[in-house]
Amino acid sequence: MPRPIAVATPRPTAAQITYGSCTVILSTLAMLLLSQTSSGLGIVVIALSALVLGVLVAMTVPVPKPARAAAAPTAPAAPVTAVAPSSVAPTASIAHVAEQRVPVQRETVAAAIAPEPWRESA
Template identity: 60%
Template sequence: MPRQTAPRPTVAQLTYGSCTVILSTLAMLLLSQTDSGPGVALIALVGLVLGLLVAMTVPRHRPARTASQIVASSAAPAVVAPAPRERVPVQASSAQQD
């Protein structure tokens, strides 16, 4: 029985997550102006959690569609425009000729 592996993160997920960790941690440290060890540790932990959330919400790359999928989607019924109406000339009534 083949062993199932977890899907690996994409380059975009790693990049967005890493940038979020660095920038959010730096911003929180600058805004809070904390100098205690537990405060810095808490801010670093929050930055890591934010980075994980961002990395997991970045959409994954979908595999390319196969030729059969493309043909199946293009085989959908086409919308047919209604046929144009025939134009019938209006005949002058006998009341107007008198």
């Protein structure tokens, strides 16, 4: 007999449980107060409809996306090279010139848009 394939269902988040529970409690209370029913059948119908409404609210709460697995550290990439044409002879091989990285002092956004301090002249 083949085993049934198990499908993992996501667990409800705290927000889903909270919103669903609050919806059930508040909607039950509101419907009981507004309908002013006293029969057992009316109370059961109101309780079941509030439960269905709570499940619908809990299902529509946005679920956070699962975090991606951290990428495995990779070896540093080979340096990018620029190709310079050979001007000596057409049969000479093309020379590869390594790219140079020039350090640049960067300025933060806050420092770039902040006004200079105002100084009073004496």
